[in-house]
Amino acid sequence: MSNLTEIRWHGRGGQGAKTAALLLADVAFQTGKYVQGFPEYGPERMGAPITAYNRISDTQIRVHSNIYDPQYVVVVDESLLEAVDVTSGLKKDGAILVNTSRPKEEIIPHLKGYEGKVCTIDAHKVSMATMGRYFPNTPLLAAIVKVADIMDEETFLREMRASFSHKFASKPEVIDGNMAALKMALKEVR
């Protein structure tokens, strides 16, 4: 179990935190890992805080509980920094990735004294620059893959191209934008 990576996603209903968790499970699966990706449903409405989880392991995953002491936390919507205790149980040797346009220094005071690594990505900027619309989960996926060192960038991009080609078979015009978003996010994450 020492090779187990646990990731918790905080988002709002409709922002794609669940989709991002499922995409991450997908891409980790492609590299031969055992994976879990699952949402925790609260009230079913747009904008309500939701949590999603990932487990990634070299061995079979049997546990079916939520994740309380993750190595990594992804905050899809920075307004949740106030609303939700996002660093709860987060391991010191792990990291938190926050989607924000603000510099890291402005985020740290909101993390309740979290002593581990703090990373940021401006998913809005990346998304608008590459896809022309705001889809935060594509840049965040790339950013967490890099932050949590889930796989090397080359493998990641190759697997994602294959995955997008399948997923967007009926609208191939969006594949390049998504790929550009991934590449830009890998560079932009700080």
Next chain:
Amino acid sequence: MAVDITKLGVKATWKDLTEGMVIAGAGTSKDFNTGEWSTDKPVFIEDKCKQCLLCTPVCPDSCIPVKDGKRGEFDYDHCKGCGICVKSCPFGAITMEGV
């Protein structure tokens, strides 16, 4: 699955019953005397009958047999005594009597 309906009676064991109580085969009701429930029965007054046969199709239990264009005596084994035939007869050729 053919049902041996002669076994179906109050002495039938659970093993005599079909799976799901399915009744296979058509027209099995012929073999049961269901007319024993009735408290009233129609009486056919042949002298008044004009053989118009208006009574035959209205019987819910097909208890008025027709042969060679003429109706016969009631089938009391299946008649429930509903009296619809009495109402359908324009000639007063059917009356109801208590059983």
Next chain:
Amino acid sequence: MAKRDRLSGNEAIAIALRQINPDVFPAFPITPSTEIPQYFASFVANGQVDTEFIPVESEHSSMSAAIGASAAGARSLTATSSCGLAYMWEELYIAASNRLPLALALVNRALSGPININCDHSDSMGARDAGWIQMYAENNQEAYDNMVQAYRIAEHKDVRLPIMICQDGFITSHAVENMELLEDEEVKNFVGEYEPENYLLNPDCPMAVGPYSITDYYMEAKRNQAEGMKHVEKVVLEVAEEFAKLSGREYGLFEAYRLEDAEYAVVMIGSAAGTTKDAIDKLREQGEKVGLLKIRLYRPFPAEAIAKALQGVKAVAVMDRAEGYTNHGGPLGADVMAALYRARSQALAVNYIYGLGGRDVRVEDMEGIFATLKQIAADGDAGETYRYLGIRE
């Protein structure tokens, strides 16, 4: 040749159904089972199955239509959750008493109220006496495998009863996990063509289904129905054996995990069994003799085999993910304790109500249960046998 994949529990069931290619699938959506007919409808639209998919106006109608189709001679099923199952209630008994081998893919969810959409077993536990075969899964793989085996069990000539294939709402239905799929052709051959003996659309033998049964016959009819249930355990094991040859995955009436020398055991149903296995491995490393009995077949209830598997334990905790409001525990507790009593077991047994309305169950929670069992055995007294796990007092 098995195919590695990662799927949610709902996708896994939908794929099993695509591979089975049933004749008729009436459905009405309800969270968390909605995705099953949703995925399946896309298979219908894409021409991947020949199934007659019927969008109906309620669950009462979906079960009625599945019953009608089954009586007509078709292989039919539907899917639902929670209040949807409750709305099928009277039809469940009709399906069973008419001995119609249809299937129901159930995604377990709490019954209202208070209104809640998350997992517990109160829906299917309420239907446990309806005359259906009930099978439960720990994870997506088991849900898929149970679905593939379902019709072989239900349609067996010694059984001919409807079957409910249950999995935990959201916890497995909406969780993507690794699994292995069988090839389409393998499933097709394993499940085989449905050849009903009696059916309404058979012109050579007209028949009546569901006749009135007066008092003189009703008890004999119910006893006749019970005979089908009596054969289920044997058939489940036969089908599992054949399935193991195909898939390499072994199934029984239940799974005994590290139970052979266990002194303290947990009996439970569903996804929390996986969490319990992690707790057991951890405690075993510390030298604790702990084990798990995970129910797969809940109806009929394999009481003798369960009592036998638990014969060596000093203390046992039976975990119910549903209330029974008996003031002394839930339905699984009642069944297991009756089994232990009949086997003259000396084990000290307690019954926990846990995980209601999606309340999470952690490895630590299960470690706590085993610690309690150890204390009970040391005290020689089970104390209060009706307990709530992790309740805020």
